[in-house]
Amino acid sequence: MSKERAIGRAEKRQYDLPLNRGSGTGFLVILIALMTFLGMLALSASFALSAMTHRWSSGLENRISIEIPTQDETGKLLDRPTIRTLTQNIAEGLKGTPGIVSIHALDDAEITKLVEPWLGTDLAKTDIPIPGIVAIETSTSDSQTLQAIHNKISAITPNARMDTHEEWLSDLLRFTGAMKLVAMILAIVIAVTTVTAVSGAVRSRMALHRAEVELLHLMGASDKYITRQFQRHSMILALRGGIAGAVFGGIILVLIGWIAGQMGVAILPDFHLEPVQIAMLALTPFAASLIATISARWTVGRVLATFP
Amino acid sequence: MIRYDHVGLRYGIGPEVLSDISFNLDPGSFHFLTGPSGAGKTSLMTLLYLGRKPTRGIISMFGQNIGAMTREQLVPIRQRVGVVFQDYRLMNHLSAFDNVALPLRIAGKPEKEIKNNVEELMHWVGLGDHMNALPNTMSGGQQQRISIARAVITRPRLLLADEPTGNLDDEIGFRLMGLFEQLNRMGTTILIATHSQVMMDKFNHSRLILDKGSMTVVPPKPKAMEGAA
Numbered sequence: 443m444s445k446e447r448a449i450g451r452a453e454k455r456q457y458d459l460p461l462n463r464g465s466g467t468g469f470l471v472i473l474i475a476l477m478t479f480l481g482m483l484a485l486s487a488s489f490a491l492s493a494m495t496h497r498w499s500s501g502l503e504n505r506i507s508i509e510i511p512t513q514d515e516t517g518k519l520l521d522r523p524t525i526r527t528l529t530q531n532i533a534e535g536l537k538g539t540p541g542i543v544s545i546h547a548l549d550d551a552e553i554t555k556l557v558e559p560w561l562g563t564d565l566a567k568t569d570i571p572i573p574g575i576v577a578i579e580t581s582t583s584d585s586q587t588l589q590a591i592h593n594k595i596s597a598i599t600p601n602a603r604m605d606t607h608e609e610w611l612s613d614l615l616r617f618t619g620a621m622k623l624v625a626m627i628l629a630i631v632i633a634v635t636t637v638t639a640v641s642g643a644v645r646s647r648m649a650l651h652r653a654e655v656e657l658l659h660l661m662g663a664s665d666k667y668i669t670r671q672f673q674r675h676s677m678i679l680a681l682r683g684g685i686a687g688a689v690f691g692g693i694i695l696v697l698i699g700w701i702a703g704q705m706g707v708a709i710l711p712d713f714h715l716e717p718v719q720i721a722m723l724a725l726t727p728f729a730a731s732l733i734a735t736i737s738a739r740w741t742v743g744r745v746l747a748t749f750p
Numbered sequence: 751m752i753r754y755d756h757v758g759l760r761y762g763i764g765p766e767v768l769s770d771i772s773f774n775l776d777p778g779s780f781h782f783l784t785g786p787s788g789a790g791k792t793s794l795m796t797l798l799y800l801g802r803k804p805t806r807g808i809i810s811m812f813g814q815n816i817g818a819m820t821r822e823q824l825v826p827i828r829q830r831v832g833v834v835f836q837d838y839r840l841m842n843h844l845s846a847f848d849n850v851a852l853p854l855r856i857a858g859k860p861e862k863e864i865k866n867n868v869e870e871l872m873h874w875v876g877l878g879d880h881m882n883a884l885p886n887t888m889s890g891g892q893q894q895r896i897s898i899a900r901a902v903i904t905r906p907r908l909l910l911a912d913e914p915t916g917n918l919d920d921e922i923g924f925r926l927m928g929l930f931e932q933l934n935r936m937g938t939t940i941l942i943a944t945h946s947q948v949m950m951d952k953f954n955h956s957r958l959i960l961d962k963g964s965m966t967v968v969p970p971k972p973k974a975m976e977g978a979a
Contacts, residue, residue: 661853662825662831665821747821
């Protein structure tokens with residue numbers, strides 16, 4: 443047997459087409475890694491916004507807050523015992539009102555805890571007046587019930603304010619809804635960019651290896667046979683890039699969670715992902731790979747359709 | 751088996767490179783395609799291996815009208831045709847073995863069968879020691895033999911060869927012609943495009959002579975006259 447030089451010996455065959463040759467492969471891997479990374483961030487942002495919406499809106503349905511301001515109608519500051527008395531009067535006065543399920547007058551400790559994110563923990567030790575709050579749960583939110591409650595409150599303490607949370611909650615929901623829409627649009631842009639990049643890469647590969655593709659075609663290779671090679675190649679590259687992007691994205695998300703924890707911003711929800719959300723993020727590279735595979739299949743099919 | 755009726759071919763809006771070509775290739779027949787350079791041999795070969803559609807006329811292969819078939823339906827037709835290209839058209843990133851194995855892989859044959867068949871044929875064409883070599887490290891003659899082995903590995907029903915012995919020395923050239931004749935005896939129809947008068951004189955087969963896009967068919971000499979030339 444003649445001794446062939448190692449340089450002239452073939453490597454293990456992966457594809458019939460020289461798809462691993464030439465530049466562009468690394469570019470596609472990096473691009474898909476970045477797309478997966480951005481996709482993970484967009485998805486995580488969407489999860490965080492959902493958590494925020496859930497936290498802020500949960501329990502606010504059929505709930506009313508009545509605030510007894512720290513000033514009377516003339517603008518005079520009220521002391522804490524007066525505010526407490528007014529609060530108790532409202533709580534007592536509303537008892538038995540149709541549609542009310544429960545009434546709870548918040549004590550100073552509860553109110554202090556409530557405003558803790560904005561004003562800190564030392565509120566009780568200061569002289570800053572604390573408004574009175576009565577939390578009411580109703581069986582319904584229809585306008586008649588709300589009007590009846592409002593009338594009763596006005597009769598007891600004319601300057602007490604009734605807050606059904608609807609206004610700020612709807613603003614908040616609109617805002618988070620818009621943010622979620624932005625996240626979704628971002629995800630679509632990422633997917634479209636991935637499709638475009640993969641299609642472009644496949645097209646340039648096909649142009650580069652047109653002679654080889656034509657040869658396979660002339661030897662009786664079906665479109666499926668040729669497509670399979672590009673599909674497999676794109677799938678592997680996308681998976682490689684996707685996993686790299688997902689690992690990087692995972693590290694960044696852990697870091698964000700850690701930094702958010704360190705900052706202790708209580709107004710924001712904890713950056714905590716549910717198992718199902720973690721599973722969805724873990725599936726991102728596979729989604730990228732699937733998008734790449736389908737794009738490659740579609741592109742190759744279109745080019746092969748021009749062959750005789 | 752192969753029937754051409756008034757077939758014409760032109761590239762774009764240029765003049766016809768093949769005009770009104772009509773001929774029949776019977777199953778198991780052996781033919782030489784010859785003619786001066788630029789006569790249209792390569793164009794005709796391209797039509798025969800379905801690399802292009804004619805601009806007019808009817809082509810029938812294996813009893814089926816090619817013009818009426820979809821791309822998908824042409825796949826099994828192409829698999830029945832083996833082609834030896836003049837420029838070999840080998841896959842330079844694949845080993846000699848994998849180049850020869852390609853048509854079998856396309857046909858979906860099992861790897862064990864591929865290994866046995868390819869190894870046997872590569873030994874036969876004298877390249878048994880070069881299975882793992884890359885084509886671009888081999889000589890022109892060796893590459894031509896790989897190309898021929900690739901064309902015959904599936905025992906095609908029609909074998910088209912464009913100057914298949916052009917780069918080979920006489921001994922190997924005649925040996926490969928022997929392989930073609932052997933395939934022919936097993937039922938494969940052979941069409942060899944060649945300029946070699948020596949080859950055509952040595953092997954007495956019908957000649958399709960192309961000149962200025964038109965064809966003349968010259969039948970083989972009667973047995974009694976063989977060797978008289």
